Structures are given as C-alpha cells and as structure tokens.
Amino acid sequence: MPSLILPFRALRPVEGRADDVVAPPYDVMNADEARAMAEGRPWSFLHISRPEIDLPQGTDPYAPEVYSKARENLDHMIAESILKRDDTACYYAYRLVMGEHVQTGLVAVASVDAYDINRVRKHELTRPQKEDDRVRQIEALNAQTGPVFLSYRADTVVDTILLETSKTTPDVDVTAADGVQHSLWVISDTAAIEKLTGAFDAMDAVYVADGHHRSAAASRVAHSRREQGAAGTEASHDYFLSVLFPHDQVQILDYNRVIRDLNGLDESAFLDAVAQNFVVNESADSVKPHSPAEFGMYLAGNWYHLALPPEKIPQDPVARLEVSLLGDNLIDPILGITDQRRDNRIDFVGGIRGMEGLEARVDSGEMAVAFSLYATTMEALMAVADADEIMPPKTTWFEPKLADGLISHVLD
Incomplete structure (x- = not known):
C-alpha cells in the first residue's frame, strides 16, 4: 500500500508575489463577483480558478474555451515568474488565523488509492456536473490548484512538528481581503518529512472536511491516466493536493x-x-x-x-x-x-x-x-464517515476557508 501522504514540489508564488496571487476559493462567489474581485489584479489566481472572467460576459463556465483560458493564464503566470515550482519535494505547514481562531495544518498530497478504499473517508454526495468540471480543470491545467480540506484525529507527532515549525518566521504571510491571515512554512528537513509520513501511515483514516468534488475528480483523473498506460500508485496523478488539520482545531459554524x-x-x-x-x-x-x-x-x-x-x-x-x-x-x-x-x-x-x-x-x-x-462537531462528522454514511445537505459550514493560489500540485 502506498503512503497515505507524500511531500511534493509545490507550484507557488515567488517571494513578494503572494499578495498579488492569493484568492478566495473558486466556489464561494459567482462570475460577476469574481470579475469584480480580479479587477486591477492581473496576477490574481481567479484568472486561473474562474477564467470565464477573461472571456465575454455570459460565457458558459463549463465551455471548452474556459478551461483553455485557465491553462493559458497559468502558463503566462509561470512564464512571467509569478509562480515557480520548488526544486525539491517538501511538506508545508499552513496556518489560518481568523479573529481569535487559529488552526495549523500540513500541506501534502494524499493517496488516491487510500481515497478509493475509504481510508480517506467521505460524508457527502457529489454532483456530476461539479465533479466533471473539476476533472476538466485538472486535465486542462495538468495540475490540481484547489486543495482538499482534510482532517485527522489530533496526533502528538504531527502536531508537535507543526507547532515548532510555526514558531519560526513564515516563508509566506498574507492577509486576504476578508481579514483572514494565511501563513506558510516550507518543511524540507528530511527527518521531519520522514516522521510526518510515518505518523500519517500509522493512522487508520483521514476525513474529507471540504472538497468532495475535488478529491473525487482527482481519483477519476488518476484512473483515466492509468487506463491510458501511465504508471500507477506512486505517480504524481495518484495523489491529490490536500491540507490536513487536526480535528480539535477545525472550526465548523452553524x-x-x-x-x-x-x-x-x-x-x-x-x-x-x-x-x-x-x-x-x-x-x-x-x-x-x-x-x-x-x-x-x-x-x-x-x-x-x-x-x-x-x-x-x-x-x-x-x-x-x-x-x-x-x-x-x-x-x-x-x-x-x-x-x-x-x-x-x-x-x-x-x-x-x-x-x-x-x-x-x-x-x-x-x-x-x-x-x-x-454547529455540527468534527466528532459527529467523523462518526458519520466511519459508519460509511452520508450527511444531509447543508450540514457543515467550515471557516476560515483555504486560499486558492497559495500552493498548487503539478502533475508530471
């Protein structure tokens, strides 16, 4: 069985550009709101996550030219040295601060195989149109740009490493328009990487908090590529971009x-x-x-x-x-x-x-x-997922939201 999570070479804003790039998640606004948010911000990640804003108003967001525009905009941001891929595979500590609430998690890529056998546990049904959209977006970009929000039962080894890492100066520190602070630390130390990988391998399961469509789409892309002859189980497409938070730090609102x-x-x-x-x-x-x-x-x-x-x-x-x-x-x-x-x-x-x-x-x-x-508790969510059951619609509202553009996973 492949590792539950792995480090990876993240594609992320170069030093000094995170403020220009970071955007809200693609699915929390409509096209008109996205267009207004991106006005005067040529490097906003909304040009990749909501590329219809760069096409005539009224363009079908699921039209082929929308996905082509996303790839064009991504390539342009890389060519202009706004986004750059790290040279070595790393983990990343990611802290969110919203008012008095603080949560610190780990950015990693999570195993599609673990998802398929329900070791990455779900609690929500997906809608075919939204799932198809994420598949087309991943294929067009050859990258996963929206992280899946996962949670794990709080673990002393993981949480201690994240705590100690977050005491140092962050590599990225930005405050979004909604006042939420996003901080990122690169974890490149080999010993720390091995401890983190081993700690997650010892876990029975992790849980999808938010991002059921993105994780389902990543699984579909992986299986499609395997059917086309690509290597399986340890290739980049066999893992999906994730941020994993301890369950006792996650905030679910009513x-x-x-x-x-x-x-x-x-x-x-x-x-x-x-x-x-x-x-x-x-x-x-x-x-x-x-x-x-x-x-x-x-x-x-x-x-x-x-x-x-x-x-x-x-x-x-x-x-x-x-x-x-x-x-x-x-x-x-x-x-x-x-x-x-x-x-x-x-x-x-x-x-x-x-x-x-x-x-x-x-x-x-x-x-x-x-x-x-x-408000629904994380314990209640995990109990539903452990029972392999599905929550009713509109049960959980997670805050704060993860940012888009802070970190992406390129499929080699």
Missing part, C-alpha cells in the same frame, strides 16, 4: 435554516404543532444554541428556545445530527419539506452571518420562520 411559509398553518397552530415534539420557551433575546438538540426559532418578530427531549434522540450517527433532528421532528412532519436538497421553500444561512442574518430574512417578509442550529 448552518441555519429559513422557511418560506408555515405550510398552511397560522402562527398559533404552528406553535402548538411544534410543542408536540419540543419544549418551547419564548426568549427575550436571540437564541444561538450552545448544546446539542437545542434550537432557536424566530417567528413573527419573536425568538423561541426549542429543546428536544432526550428520548427523541436516536443513536444512529446521521439521525442524531442537529439537521436531522430538526428535519425529522419539525421541518418534515410540520412544514411538509421532505427533500431539503430540492425544495425551494427552504434556504440555508451560514452561521458567519449571525442571528441577524436570520432575523433579516424573516423581517423582510421573504421567509416566515428561521431556525438556528447547534
């Missing part, structure tokens, strides 16, 4: 729900129906749950605290998730929404928008009711 109507019920009848399953108490303040199986509800200008009795909490790792508890005891039976993935009566609000974001959607009249949820 992922809240807003509903367009009360399914034909008036306010009084709706509250009576909710009280059949929950202990309901009106609150003078907004309700941001601080414990599992507790929820906030904002209805007609008032906040309510909802508590689900312990006997209603199942043991199944998916059924006991907060999103499942709310769905199975309220959103489905009372509001009649059985498919949260497709029903347009429901929308989702990331916890980074706060309780004010929920109030605004209801007070505007756009939505009838909002629910705040306790």
